[in-house]
Amino acid sequence: MKTVEVTASAVVVHGPDDVRIEDVPVREPGANEAIIDVAYGGVCGSDIHYWKHGAVGESILRAPMVLGHEVVGVVSQAAADGSGPAAGTAVAVHPARRDHSDTRFPADRPNLSPGISYLGSAARFPHTEGAFATRIVLPAAMLRALPDGLALKTAALAEPASVAWHAVSRAGDLSGKRVLVVGSGPIGALIIAIAKRAGAASIVAVDMHDTPLDIAREVGAPVTETLRASEADAIAAVDADVVFESSGNHRGLSSAIRGATRGGIVVMVGLLPTGDQPVPVSLAITRELQLVGSFRFNDEIDDVLAALADGSLDLSPIVTHVFPAKHALEALAVASDASSSGKVLLDFRQEDSDD
Template sequence: MSTQVQASVLHGAKDLRTETRPLSAPESDELQIRIASTGLCGSDLHYYTHHRNGDILVREPLSLGHESAGVVAAVGSNVSGFKAGDKVALEVGLPCGSCARCNEGRYNICKELKFRSSGKSFPHFQGTLQERINHPAKWCYKLPDEVGLDVGALLEPLGVALHAFRRSLMPKNATVVVYGAGAVGLLCAAVAKVKGAGKVIIADIDQGRLDFAVQNGFAHASYLVPMKRGKDMDENLAIAKETAAAIGKVENVGEVDVVFECTGVPSCVQAGIFSTKPGGRIMLVGMGHPIQTIPLGAAALREVDIVGVFRYANTYAESIEIVQASLKNPDSPAFSKLVTHRFKGLDEAVKAFEMAGKTKDADGNLVLKVVIDSLGDASSPKL
């Protein structure tokens, strides 16, 4: 039997409406999940602000949200291993399961993949800013008792960081620089640190974010990138070299083994190439400018690998292990502190999106990850 649920629906730029939708009973292979915590991502913010994300247009009313966790409300007839009341994190990209990339385990780049809250597939795959959704049990992950639903929602961007780490082939005791101290940059720094990097330096233009990173165990040290721009490309490349050299003096790391570039800003991509030692890797994690001007010769002549990163694949189980282990180690990154602002209920979605577009709130507090909490206190491990 179907029921009626509330959903936050985008109809145009900054036009969010709370509406009622029908929801059927879960199919035999699905769980019906009461969505508890949804983190707002940069792509969600682009859709909200511009009604598009790059060249991907929204072509019909769309519920946003894909960083989510919730509580099982009903279980499909063929599903085992779950019961009503279980806390779960959701992996919201559904691949075809039969193409060459899927067969290799690289389903994140499956051409037929449908991703909740994205306008790429049509009809759009509706996002998680709804009271309840039905979702295949195969792509749901049970959360341990000690892991709250807010942290469960963070497993999605943590998966991006873990996937980037895997593709980086980072050696033990490596030196690492992370450009960008937003949520994904902080998580890339955290994963590198817990995976055995000797030094993790994080660089950003915001001192508050850098202080947060070091004080909460996400990085060993930081560098404040000056707001400096050249009048032409030659001058910009000279500034990029200066930035890389200055970062190299932090903790005397010099050129580093791996750079995680999490901004997509051309000046940071350029500086990242100059930061990387011969034979090292720069990971392009940030989805910024689609066309980049980079010192390709400086990379090629030193055999610096430039490696793309797109979402994640097969990360949730290990991400859960990472956050579990962090709860037992006071020196580990404080993942739960990434959630800086919480809004209760779908009717607060507009306020939540407006906050997510800021770096500081009205009281001067740092804005990192904004979540919409649909069930109460999703930060509680027991919820």
């Protein structure tokens, strides 16, 4: 009797300007792996870079790859060894797989291990396939059961919110602090929401466009003020205790350094291009600023899910568009236009709909 191959509809990048909706095989799960029916996926900047440029920094696409790492869904088949959530459980996905590495890194900060692989990444070859598919197979250890009552659409922001939560934690206690956020796209907006929850006394958001500043005001209300990125003197006058740089370019980092108070902290969240960057480091020295890196996250996703469930973290203003997954190319185009969008979601449950 012939075995019928199980397939899933997936968003596959083949190269620059070449994203296709294709059927891909769903492999047999191992004993410690579960099958998940994906509900929502969030479009990340890395997905956009693979689509536009065929690369993210030094991670260069060498073969077709399923995109996506920000996903939530429902377990359709639990891991055979009994680990992880049971079938029928709504879950968020932690997209990092902790592999062995001989490189030194702090034991309590596995996000710094070069041995970690990330869903939807071309950093290695063969590439690590992503999760933008109607059905995926993942180790049960990568799954987080959603708290009772937490909607899948709300939980779809758990992964990027964990990046923001990690960044805020890198700054220490924000209670009563004056905060500046340079770059108010989805990650910047998430930082604003989490900084507000953490007790920041005031938050100033900076961006080039109206839409992200409107979102910043909504998600940070009532404490958020906004400035245009071109208002250099006004940014420098903020005199912030803590600055989060989330624009991912050297001009944003320059503004962040100038906007920090003497003895302040600058948390660098946006991933700048490889190589030297022209920024005013002399100011960081003479003002004794702490320049702090922030990269991905560890287990902050558990805190994020709890905060979303208890209502202490409201991220609803950040989602501006939801597209059926079969319209992924349109979704990528909209998400790449920072002047008109916040977080863009793909809905993998609408495959049979033409709406």
